[in-house]
Amino acid sequence: MNGMNGHGPDISGFSHAKGQYFLREAFKVIFEETICKSTDVNEKVCDWQDPEQLEQLLDLELRDSGESHDQLLSRVHDVAKYSVKTNHPRFFNQLFSGIDYHALAGRLLTETLNTSQYTYEVAPVFVLMEDVVLTKLRSMVGWLSGDGIFCPGGSISNIFGMNVARYHAFPEVKRQGLWALPRLAVFTSQDSHYSVKKAASFLGIGTDNVFLVKTDQSGSMDPEDLEGKIKLARSQGAVPFYVNATSGTTVRGAFDPLDSIADICEKNGLWMHVDAAWGGSVLFSKKHRHLLKGIERANSVTWNPHKMLSTGLQCSVFLVRDTTNLLQKCHSASATYLFQQDKFYDMSLDTGDKTIQCGRKVDCLKLWLMWKAVGTKGLTERVDKAFALTRYLAEEIEKREGFQLLYKPQFVNTCFWYIPPSLRGKENSADYKDRLSQVAPAIKERMIKQGTMMVGYQPLNGQVNFFRMIVISPHISQRDMDFCLDEIERLGKDL
C-alpha cells in the first residue's frame, strides 16, 4: 500500500510539499478575492445568482476522483466570487459586518493549530487565554469574580443561561428531569431574541411557559408588565424562575431597564439573565454604557464579540456571577477518558466539562489578538464611532424627503421607511400600509440583484416592513451612510 512505509509518497497523490504549495497558492486567491476585493467599495457586495444558475456555475457534486491543483484553485475563486462579502463597506444586513485584520489573523492561527478547548493538555495556551478574556469581560460587566465559557453562538449562550438557572433553583433536575419539578415559567420581552423560545422548547420547558412581557415605545421591557406576568404565571400554578432581559434587541436595538428588572428579580427570587449578545460591547463606551446600567446585578450574561467588535463568527461568551462552580456542576459528566483525575498538573485547568459540548472550537484567540492590537481604547473608539455614525444617519433620514424614522435610535440599529413619491401624502389611503409593506422587499430585491449594498428589513409589532440598518464596521464613514440613503432612493423612487 502506498505511503505505508516511511514518509514517502502519500496516498491520494499529495505530499506535504504539494499540500503546502496548494495552500500557499490558495491563500493568494483568498487574499485577493475575499480581502482585497471584498473591502473595495468599487466592487459588488454580492454577485446574485438564482439558485439554479448558481448550482450550475459551482458544480458542487462530489465525485469518486479528485481534481487538479488548477481546478481546485478555480473552485476557491468561485466560492469567493459568489459568496456575500460581509467585509464590504456596504454590508449592513446583519448584526455582524466589517473586517478586523488582527482578529482574522487569530482565526487563521486557530484554524491551523486545530485543537479543542477542553483540556490544558491539548490546549494549554487557550485554556489560560480563555480565562484571561472571560475575566476581563466579567470585569467590564462589573464582576470581580465568577465563571464563564465561550459558546458556539449567542443562542446557545442563552440556552445555557436558562439551563444553569434551572439547575440552580432545582439541582435535582439534572438526574430526575422535569417530572420532579413543578411547571416552570420564564419571562422575556416581546422584542427579545427568538432563542429564548428555542431554549424553552429545547430544555423541555415548552414555549407556552414563556411569558412575553410588553415593551414600551422605545422597545424596552415594561417592568410593570413583568410584575403582572409573574403574578399571572403564579395564578396559573407555574413557578417563575428566570427572567431574560435584553441589552440591545435584535431589530430596534433597545435596552431593557436592568435596574428595575433586577429589583423585581430580587424581590421574587428569580434568576436574572441578560442577553447582551448584541449590546454587550457598549460596555466599552464610557459615554454609552449607562444603557446597561444594572447589568452587574444579573446572574448571567450572554455577550457576542463577533457582532459589534467584528471578531468574526463565532465568538460568544456566557458569563455567570456565581462562584460555587455552578456551571461545571450543572453541565459536567466527568468522562474518565478525557478528564482523568490522575494527571500531573492542576486538573481544574481542564475546563471542558463546564459545557455540554465535548470537542469545542477555540474562540478566544481572535478576540484576544485584536484586543492586544488596538487595546481597550481602540475598541472604545470603535463603539463610540458606530454610535456617532448612527446619529449622523438618523439625522440625515430626518432631513430627507421620503425617509421616515420609526424611532430615534438608542443604539446602532436605525429603523426607517423609504416612502416612494407615489405614496407620499397618502398615509390615510386604505391600502397605504399594504403598499408600503411591499416597498422594502422590492428595493431589497433590486439592491441584491445589482449588488450595490445589503440592508435588512422586517415588520415588527404591527409596523409594516421597514429597513433596519446596522452600523458597526470600523472601516465605514459618513460617505457610506450618504451612499445608502441615495441608493435606496435610486432603487425605490419609481415604486
Add this chain to the structure above:
Amino acid sequence: MNGMNGHGPDISGFSHAKGQYFLREAFKVIFEETICKSTDVNEKVCDWQDPEQLEQLLDLELRDSGESHDQLLSRVHDVAKYSVKTNHPRFFNQLFSGIDYHALAGRLLTETLNTSQYTYEVAPVFVLMEDVVLTKLRSMVGWLSGDGIFCPGGSISNIFGMNVARYHAFPEVKRQGLWALPRLAVFTSQDSHYSVKKAASFLGIGTDNVFLVKTDQSGSMDPEDLEGKIKLARSQGAVPFYVNATSGTTVRGAFDPLDSIADICEKNGLWMHVDAAWGGSVLFSKKHRHLLKGIERANSVTWNPHKMLSTGLQCSVFLVRDTTNLLQKCHSASATYLFQQDKFYDMSLDTGDKTIQCGRKVDCLKLWLMWKAVGTKGLTERVDKAFALTRYLAEEIEKREGFQLLYKPQFVNTCFWYIPPSLRGKENSADYKDRLSQVAPAIKERMIKQGTMMVGYQPLNGQVNFFRMIVISPHISQRDMDFCLDEIERLGKDL
C-alpha cells in the same frame, strides 16, 4: 472624530493597507510555525510549560493601549510555539489529528468570508453546498432522501437526535414542555459517549432516565440486555422512546450491532439514533463498512468528519431519515426579522431555522473542498490505510515483550498496557493493578514534558489505566507506529 469623513485614516491607527500588511506577515509566521514545523517529525509535538510559567511567557493581560506590529507578530509566534501540534505525525491523543491542506484552505476561506449559514441571502454558496454534502453523506448511510444539518460538534448533534426523537413521539412537548408527557426513558451502552447523559440532563429528561445497556467483551452493546432494560424501564412506569447506538465507541472503537438494535427499536416503536461521530467515516471503506451494517435502518445519525477525515474542527453532521420536515418543525421559531416570508427567492433555502442556533458557522466548505481534491476514492484509501496501520500496530504490540493488547482492535483505536520490567510476571501480586494503573500516567507525564509524542490513557470497566492510541492522520506510516512503541518503552522501562 478620526475616520468619520471619507475612507481616510482609520481609528486605532490601522488602515486597510496596514491591516493587510499585518495579515500577510502574520500568515508567514503561521505557515512556518504551525504548518512547516508542526508537521516536521524532528520538531516537538508540544513544548510543555507549567501553567504559571506559561502565563509569564505569554503575557496574556489585556490592556488599555494596543501594541506594535512587531510585538503582535511575536505574539502570533508564541501562541503557535506553546500550543500542542495536533498536525504532528506523533500526535495520537484525540479522535482528531493530522492535517489536510485542502480542508485547511477551505477553513481559511471560510474565515475570511465570515458569513453565517442561516439564509440563502447571506450564504448562497454555502446553503447549496451544505445540501450537496448532506445529501452525499446521507447516500453513504443508505438514504436517498432525508434531512440534516451541520452542528457545532458531535455532542450537540447527539442532543439534536434525542430532541427530534422526543418531538416526533410527542410534538406537544415543544409548546407544553415535559410536564405534558409521561416520564421518558432512553437507552445507550455503558461504553457510549458521555454526551448521551449530557443530552438527557440538558433536555430536562434527567440522567436517571438514561438506562445503561451492558457491552460484550469487544465493547459492543448487548442486544439482549437492551431488551431487558426496555422492560425494566416500562416496569418502572417510564416510557421508552430513544435508543442511542454507537458506531465507534470513544475508548475501544467498538461498533454496536445495528441490525439487532434496529429489530428491537422497530418492535418497540423506538427512535434509533446512531452516534457514528467517530465511526461514520468507515462508510468510505468497502472493506470495513460492514461494521455499520444496519445503519440505514436508523432514524438519525451523528457523524463527525472532523475526526477520522481530518477536516479540522468543527465539522459534525446530524442526519435524519425523516422526509416530513421534522427537523424544522422541531426547532423552528420563525423569526420574522431573518426568515421573512416575502423574499423574492425560494424561501425553503433559508435553512437556518432547522437548528437551535441563530448565527451558525459555515462548516461544510472544508469537507467539500477536501472531497473535491481527493475524491471519494482518496478518502476511501485513507480510511483503509488507517485500518491497515492499526493492524500493524496491534501485531507489533503482540510481538513485543512488555506490551499487552487489551482487545483485538475492531477499528483504529488500539488499547494496550505497557508493563515495565519491574512488573512483568507479577500479575498475581496484590498491588499489581495499583502499580500498573500508575504506569501510563507516569509515561504520559514524561512524554509531554519531553514533547516527543502524545497518546491518551484511561481506565475502563474495571481495567486500570491503559493507553489508547488513535491512528488516523493521512501522513503517518509504520515508522511512526514503531517509534511510538519504542518511545513508550524508553520512557517507561525504569518504572
